[in-house]
Amino acid sequence: MSKIHVTTTVNGDEVEFLTDPRETLLDCLRDHLDLTGSKEGCGTGDCGACSVTVDGTLVSSCLMLGVEAEGKKIETIEGMAGKDGELHPLQRKFIEHAALQCGFCTPGFLVASKALLEKNPDPTETEVRYWLAGNLCRCTGYDKIVRAVMDAAAEMRGAA
Amino acid sequence: MTKNGSSEFRLVGTRPNRPDGLDKVTGRARYGADASMPGMLHGAVVRSPHAHARIVKIDTSKAEALPGVKGVVTRADFPTGLTGEDWDLQENTMAGEKALYDGHAVAAVAATSPLLAQEAARLIEVEYEVLPHVIDVDDAIKPDAPAIRPGAADHSVPEGSPPNVVRYLEFGHGDIEAGFAEADLVMENTYKTEATHQGYIEPHACVGQLGADGKGEMWVCTQGQWYIRRMCAAVLGIEAAQLRVTPSEIGGGFGGKTTIFMEPLSLALSRKAGGKPVKIVMSRSEVLRATGPTASASMDVKIGMKKDGTITAGYANFRMQGGAFPGAPVDMALYCAFAGYKLANVKHVGYDVLANRPKCAAYRAPGSPMGAFAVESLVDEMARKLGLDPLDVRLKNAVREGDKASYGPTFGSIGLVETLEAAKAHPNLKAPLGPNQGRGVACGYWFNHGGETSVSMAIGEDGTATVSVGTPDIGGGRASIALMVAETLGIDYDDVRVNVVETGALGVNEPTHGSRATFASGKAAVESTNQAIKEMCRRAAAEWGIDPEAVEWVNGAAQPTSSNAGKFAPMTIKEIAAKMGSTGGPISGHYEGLPSGVGASFGTHVVDVEVDPETGRTTILRYLVVQDAGRAIHPAYVEGQYQGGAVQGIGWALNEAYIYGEDGRLQNPIFLDYRVPVASDLPMIDTVIVEVPNPGHPYGVRGVGETGITPPLPAIANAIEHATGQRIRHLPISPPKLLKAIKSAAPSGPTLQAAE
Numbered sequence: 001m002s003k004i005h006v007t008t009t010v011n012g013d014e015v016e017f018l019t020d021p022r023e024t025l026l027d028c029l030r031d032h033l034d035l036t037g038s039k040e041g042c043g044t045g046d047c048g049a050c051s052v053t054v055d056g057t058l059v060s061s062c063l064m065l066g067v068e069a070e071g072k073k074i075e076t077i078e079g080m081a082g083k084d085g086e087l088h089p090l091q092r093k094f095i096e097h098a099a100l101q102c103g104f105c106t107p108g109f110l111v112a113s114k115a116l117l118e119k120n121p122d123p124t125e126t127e128v129r130y131w132l133a134g135n136l137c138r139c140t141g142y143d144k145i146v147r148a149v150m151d152a153a154a155e156m157r158g159a160a
Numbered sequence: 161m162t163k164n165g166s167s168e169f170r171l172v173g174t175r176p177n178r179p180d181g182l183d184k185v186t187g188r189a190r191y192g193a194d195a196s197m198p199g200m201l202h203g204a205v206v207r208s209p210h211a212h213a214r215i216v217k218i219d220t221s222k223a224e225a226l227p228g229v230k231g232v233v234t235r236a237d238f239p240t241g242l243t244g245e246d247w248d249l250q251e252n253t254m255a256g257e258k259a260l261y262d263g264h265a266v267a268a269v270a271a272t273s274p275l276l277a278q279e280a281a282r283l284i285e286v287e288y289e290v291l292p293h294v295i296d297v298d299d300a301i302k303p304d305a306p307a308i309r310p311g312a313a314d315h316s317v318p319e320g321s322p323p324n325v326v327r328y329l330e331f332g333h334g335d336i337e338a339g340f341a342e343a344d345l346v347m348e349n350t351y352k353t354e355a356t357h358q359g360y361i362e363p364h365a366c367v368g369q370l371g372a373d374g375k376g377e378m379w380v381c382t383q384g385q386w387y388i389r390r391m392c393a394a395v396l397g398i399e400a401a402q403l404r405v406t407p408s409e410i411g412g413g414f415g416g417k418t419t420i421f422m423e424p425l426s427l428a429l430s431r432k433a434g435g436k437p438v439k440i441v442m443s444r445s446e447v448l449r450a451t452g453p454t455a456s457a458s459m460d461v462k463i464g465m466k467k468d469g470t471i472t473a474g475y476a477n478f479r480m481q482g483g484a485f486p487g488a489p490v491d492m493a494l495y496c497a498f499a500g501y502k503l504a505n506v507k508h509v510g511y512d513v514l515a516n517r518p519k520c521a522a523y524r525a526p527g528s529p530m531g532a533f534a535v536e537s538l539v540d541e542m543a544r545k546l547g548l549d550p551l552d553v554r555l556k557n558a559v560r561e562g563d564k565a566s567y568g569p570t571f572g573s574i575g576l577v578e579t580l581e582a583a584k585a586h587p588n589l590k591a592p593l594g595p596n597q598g599r600g601v602a603c604g605y606w607f608n609h610g611g612e613t614s615v616s617m618a619i620g621e622d623g624t625a626t627v628s629v630g631t632p633d634i635g636g637g638r639a640s641i642a643l644m645v646a647e648t649l650g651i652d653y654d655d656v657r658v659n660v661v662e663t664g665a666l667g668v669n670e671p672t673h674g675s676r677a678t679f680a681s682g683k684a685a686v687e688s689t690n691q692a693i694k695e696m697c698r699r700a701a702a703e704w705g706i707d708p709e710a711v712e713w714v715n716g717a718a719q720p721t722s723s724n725a726g727k728f729a730p731m732t733i734k735e736i737a738a739k740m741g742s743t744g745g746p747i748s749g750h751y752e753g754l755p756s757g758v759g760a761s762f763g764t765h766v767v768d769v770e771v772d773p774e775t776g777r778t779t780i781l782r783y784l785v786v787q788d789a790g791r792a793i794h795p796a797y798v799e800g801q802y803q804g805g806a807v808q809g810i811g812w813a814l815n816e817a818y819i820y821g822e823d824g825r826l827q828n829p830i831f832l833d834y835r836v837p838v839a840s841d842l843p844m845i846d847t848v849i850v851e852v853p854n855p856g857h858p859y860g861v862r863g864v865g866e867t868g869i870t871p872p873l874p875a876i877a878n879a880i881e882h883a884t885g886q887r888i889r890h891l892p893i894s895p896p897k898l899l900k901a902i903k904s905a906a907p908s909g910p911t912l913q914a915a916e
C-alpha cells in the first residue's frame with residue numbers, strides 16, 4: 001500500500017513522516033518518530049497507555065490514524081519536562097509518592113493527569129479517579145497515583 | 161525522607177526516590193517493544209480459532225510468495241523428541257498434531273513490516289478437523305470428557321481415573337473423622353473460582369536473532385532472563401550458552417512472565433530469515449488468549465468447629481484445570497489452604513485436570529487465593545453460625561512459631577497473630593456501617609522463596625558501588641537493594657547503582673518470582689558487599705602493617721581495633737578505592753548459591769462493602785491490608801505491593817473471569833470485556849506494615865509481593881454476606897449474579913440486613 005506524507009508538530013518541533021494509511025498515530029510516534037514513551041497496552045482504547053494530546057485534547061493515540069495528525073499539534077510524554085530537563089510537578093510527584101511500580105502505565109497517566117489539571121486545577125479525589133478511569137494500572141491499585149496527582153495539583157496551585 | 165518504625169538503621173526503612181524513576185516518568189525507560197535492531201524484521205503468529213482440533217494441513221505457499229516475507233515457520237521447523245516439561249513448552253509455543261485451545265499458535269511469519277507480517281499471516285491456510293472440547297473443570301474431570309492428551313497422566317494418578325486427570329495428590333496428618341466427631345458444628349460446601357489473567361499492561365514483546373552458527377541474542381520483557389534462555393534453547397535444540405538474553409524494563413509480570421510464549425518463534429523465524437533479527441509484539445487479545453492466565457478451581461471444603469471457635473479438623477478436595485498442560489497449582493493451593501490454622505487433623509486431596517484452555521502460568525501466590533477463597537469463606541460461614549467474631553476465631557486457631565503447618569513443615573518465626581491483632585486495633589474496624597453495608601475479614605499466606613541466585617558487586621575508583629543482579633526490577637527492587645548495600649557499606653544511597661544484567665554477566669538466576677528479589681538478591685548483595693568490605697579492611701591492614709583481623713568497618717571506613725585502636729586514622733572507602741590499582745587491583749564481592757532462611761508472610765485484610773440492592777453492584781467502601789513484611793526496606797514500595805495485590809484480588813472477586821462460548825472460544829479477549837479494576841472503582845487502600853523480622857535475612861526481609869492477592873477473594877465474599885445475607889460461593893460476584901441471589905432469596909423484594 002502506498003504511503004502518505006504527513007507533516008505535524010510534536011512537542012513543539014515540526015516533523016514529517018511517511019505512513020501507511022492503516023497505521024495509528026501511536027505506531028507513527030513509536031516506529032517512525034522514535035518516540036517510544038507512549039505505550040501500547042491494548043490497541044483498543046481501553047488502557048490509556050498511549051495517551052497524548054492533539055491540539056490540546058486528550059486522546060488515545062492507538063485510536064487515531066497517523067494520517068489524521070496532519071497539521072496538528074501533538075504533545076507526548078517526551079515533551080512534558082522542560083527543555084532543560086526540569087520535571088513537571090506531576091512527574092516529580094509520581095517519583096516522590098512511589099506512584100509507579102513497573103512504570104509502563106506511567107507516561108499515559110502523566111499525560112492524562114496533566115490534561116486534567118489544565119481543565120480543573122483543584123480536583124476532588126473522586127474527580128481524579130473518574131478522569132483517570134480510562135487509564136489502567138495493574139501494579140499500584142491507584143492509591144499512590146491519586147495521591148501524587150492531588151499533591152501535584154496542590155503544589156501547582158501554590159497551596160502546597 | 162520519613163522513617164518507618166525502628167530507627168536502628170540509617171537508610172533501611174527510608175523512602176528515597178527510586179533509581180529508575182526519572183527514566184520512567186520521562187518515557188525514556190525501554191520496555192520490550194521499545195527496542196529496534198538494524199535490519200530488523202517483524203513477526204506475526206497464526207493462531208487456532210478452535211478449542212480443540214486436529215491440524216490436517218498447513219499451506220504457507222501464498223504467504224511465502226508475498227513480496228517482503230522473509231520466513232515462515234511451523235512445528236516442522238522445531239526439533240523432535242523432546243519430553244516432559246520441554247515438550248510441553250514446545251507444544252505450547254507451536255501446536256504439533258492438534259491445536260489444544262483457542263489462540264494456540266500454529267504458524268508464524270516474518271516480514272519487513274508489522275502490517276505486512278499480519279497480511280502474510282492471513283494468507284497461511286490451515287485445515288482443521290474440529291474435535292470435541294471441554295472448558296469447565298467440573299466437566300473436564302468427568303469420565304466421559306473428551307480426552308485431551310491421552311498418556312499425559314503421571315505416576316501419581318490412580319488407575320482408572322478420568323482421562324484428563326494428570327496429577328493426583330493426597331496428604332495430611334491426624335485423623336479427620338475423629339476430629340469431626342469432636343466438633344459441635346461440621347459444615348461442608350463447594351466453592352468455585354474462575355480463571356483470571358495477570359493483566360500486566362505491557363504485552364509480551366521481544367526481538368530475537370539467531371544465526372546459522374547457532375549463536376543468538378534476545379531482548380525481551382521477562383521476569384527471568386535465564387529461564388528464557390534455558391527454555392528457548394530446549395525448544396529450539398540450541399546451546400544455552402550461545403544465546404545471550406537481555407531483559408528489558410518490564411511492564412508488569414505477576415508471575416506471567418516467568419516462562420516462554422512467542423520468544424522461540426522470533427528465534428526460529430530469525431534462523432529461517434538468514435539471521436536477521438525478528439521482533440514480535442503480542443496484541444492484547446493474543447495476551448489474553450494465549451499467555452498464561454491462572455487456573456480455575458472447583459473446591460470442596462469440610463471443617464469441624466467447637467462452640468468456642470476451635471477448629472477440630474479440616475478437609476479439602478480441590479480440582480483445578482490449568483489448560484491443556486499439566487501444571488495447575490493445585491499443590492500450592494492445598495499447601496496454603498489451611499496454612500493459617502493450627503490443626504491436629506487435616507487432609508488434602510487434589511486433582512490437576514486438563515481442559516482446552518491456554519497453559520496456565522504463575523499468577524501472584526499461585527493457588528493460594530483459590531484455597532483461601534474456599535477455606536476462609538467456610539470459616540466465616542461457621543463463625544457467623546456460632547455467633548463468633550471472625551477475627552477472634554482466626555486468633556484462636558492461628559499458627560505461631562514452632563507449630564506444625566497444615567502441609568507438614570514446622571513454622572519458624574511468623575507474624576500471623578501480629579497481623580490479626582493489628583487489624584483488630586485499626587480504626588477501620590470501628591467505622592459504622594449503614595444499610596446494605598457489610599464487613600468481611602480473611603487471612604492469606606505465601607511461603608516466599610529463595611532460589612538460585614548469583615550477584616556481583618564492585619567498588620568503583622571513586623568509592624561508589626555497582627551491583628549486578630539477575631532479578632528484573634518489577635516494583636522497586638533496585639531501590640531496596642541499593643538501600644541495603646548502601647546501609648552495609650556506610651555510603652550514600654545515591655552512591656550505589658544496581659543494574660539488572662544479561663545472562664552472560666552472572667551465574668544462573670531464577671526469575672523475580674516467589675517474592676524473592678529483595679529477599680534473595682538482597683541477601684546475596686549484602687553478602688557480596690561484606691566480601692568487598694573484608695577486602696577493604698585487608699588493604700587498610702596491609703598499609704598499616706597490622707593483622708587484618710584487627711580492622712573493622714565502621715561508617716564507610718576501615719578502622720583499627722583492640723590494641724591498635726586510635727593508632728591510625730580511619731581509612732575511608734574513597735581513600736581505599738582511589739588506591740586500589742596499586743594495592744592489589746579491583747575490589748569486588750560475589751555471591752552464588754541458594755539463599756536459605758526464607759521467611760513466610762501472612763496477611764489479614766478487612767473490607768467494607770456496600771451492595772446496591774437494585775443492581776447487585778458491590779462498591780468497596782474501605783479496604784485495609786495488614787501484612788508481615790519482616791522488615792520494610794523501602795516502605796513505600798512495600799505498601800505498593802500490598803495495595804496492588806489487594807486490588808488484583810478485588811478484581812478477581814468482583815469482575816474478572818475468562819468467559820467461554822459454547823464453541824470453546826474466549827469471548828472477552830480485550831480489556832473492555834475483561835474488566836480489571838479502574839481508579840473510579842476503588843477507595844484508597846489502607847495499609848499496615850507489620851514487622852516481625854525474618855532471622856534468615858541480614859535486614860529481616862521476608863518478601864512481600866504475593867500474599868496480598870490472597871485474602872480479598874474471601875474477605876469480599878464475607879463482607880457481601882454480611883451486607884446482604886447472601887453467600888456467594890462462585891466467583892466473580894458480578895452484579896447479575898448477586899442480584900439474582902438477592903431476588904431469589906426474597907421474592908417480595910430484597911430485605912437487606914443493616915449491619916450492626
Ligand code: FES
Pocket residue numbers: 039040041042043044045046047048049050051060061062063
Ligand atoms: S493502547 Fe491505546 S488505549 Fe490502550
Ligand code: FES
Pocket residue numbers: 099100101102103104105106136137138139140361411412
Ligand atoms: S505501574 Fe505497572 S501498570 Fe502501572
